Amino acid sequence: MTTAATAFRALGTTAELLVTDPARLGAATELLHGELAAIDLACSRFRPDSEISRLHEAAGRQVRVSPLLAEALGVALRAARVSDGLVDLTVGDAVRELGYDRDFAKVAGRVDAAEAGRAPGAADLTASERAVGGSDLAAAPAAAADSASPKPAPGWHRVLFDPVxxxxxxxxGVRLDLGATAKALAADRAARRIHSVVGCGTLVNLGGDLRAAGRPPAGGWQVALADDHAGAVASPDATVALHRDFALASSGITRRRWRRGGRTVHHIVDPRTGDVPEPRWRTASVAAKSTVDANTAATAAIVLGAAAPEWLARRRLPARxxxxxGDVVTTPGWPS
Known part of the structure; x- marks a missing residue:
């Protein structure tokens, strides 16, 4: 079976699309662009024109949200519930305090604000970056260098939501961060929609969040795993086969890192402390029936640290x- 692929930047990462019918790649790509644009406009905390930014502005008041943001909120709240609060959408302020207040390309490229003695703001962006909205832009300046000690997240249970x-x-005072679950939701939605419209086997990969739909190539979609997903194909640490209607997600602390207050921090926050978790795993890869579930479990594993293998095994989630x-631990069900 011949496959075709394309890749482009979206949601602050690399979006990759593979289909089993090259003649349908163009139509599939248009569908993927549409899904990602819709998710970005609904859920991006870096866009002042996003729906979630408007929700923050209306804090304390009842707001009716769009069907897409309602779905994203429902997914994020479920992720918090099933992970026992280890993945919590109310970590928005904690993430900002760590300095992750804009697309990661801007975070990684700037001087450590604490060591420079100032907080970078809008002046650090070019005129064109300030003028054009999108995932690559900051919505606000970084948190002050002399910010207070980390505080636990307010807690997902404080968000009042009527899904009907x-x-x-x-x-x-509660700021949301839907980054991880929204990206995973986008992979789920896009793969399902592309397969239903164009009819061929589909694999969507959004920065390590993968979802397959439809009939895959013989032997399944071959997925290379590595600390850096961008270089995984050239230098894989492991390879697994992803089959029909299954998902795989990887979370890690090796790529999205930066210097803050004299230390190295990253994008995964422990909601229980409001700070980065104690380092035990540099990468966690989990397979599940949906990308949202796989991503939730992989993120929870990074937060849990040493307790992660048992936590994953109890939930019968294959993981690496x-x-x-450099030590490798797998849970039952992960292929040898």
């Missing part, structure tokens, strides 16, 4: 964990 009427009340020292 799509009504949300976000308490004042790579320790900061």
């Amino acid at each position: 009427r799509r009504l949300v009340v976000l308490p004042r 964990l790579v320790g900061v020292g």
Whole structure:
């Protein structure tokens, strides 16, 4: 079976699309662009014109949200519930305090604000970057260099949400971050929609969040795993086959890192402390029936640290964990 592929930048990462019918790649790509643009406009915390930014502005008041944001909120709240709060959408302020207040390309490229003695803001962006909205832009300046000690996230249970009427009340002082679950949701939605419209086997990969739909090539989609997903194909640490209607997600601390306050921090926050978790795993890869579930479990594993293998095994989730020292631990069901 012949396959075709394309890749482009989206949602602050690389979007990759593979289909089993090259003649349908163009139509499939248009569908993927549409899904990603819709998710970005609904959920991006870096865009002042996004729906979630408007929700933050209306904190304390009841707001009716769009069907897409309602779906994204429902997914994020479910992720918090099933992960026992290890993946919590109310970590928005904690992530900002760590300096992740804009697309990661801007975070990684700037001087450590604490060591420079100032907080970078809009002046650090070019005129064109300030003028054009999108995932590559900051919505606000970085948190002050002399910010207070990390504080636990307010807690997902404080978000009042009626999914039937799509009504949300976000308490004042609570800022949401849907980054991980929204990207995973986009992979799920896009793969399902592309397969239903164009009819061929489909694999969507959004920065390590993968979802297959439809009939795959013989032997399944061959997925290369590595700390850096961008270089995984050239230098894989492991390879697994992803079959029909299955998902795989990887979370890790090796790529999205930056210097802040004299230390190295990353994008995964422990909601229980509001700080980065103690380092035990550099990468966690989990397979599940949906990308959202796989991503939730992989992120929870990074937060849990040493307790992650048992936590994953109890939930019967096949996983591969790579320790900061290079040791590899797998859970039952992960292929040898």
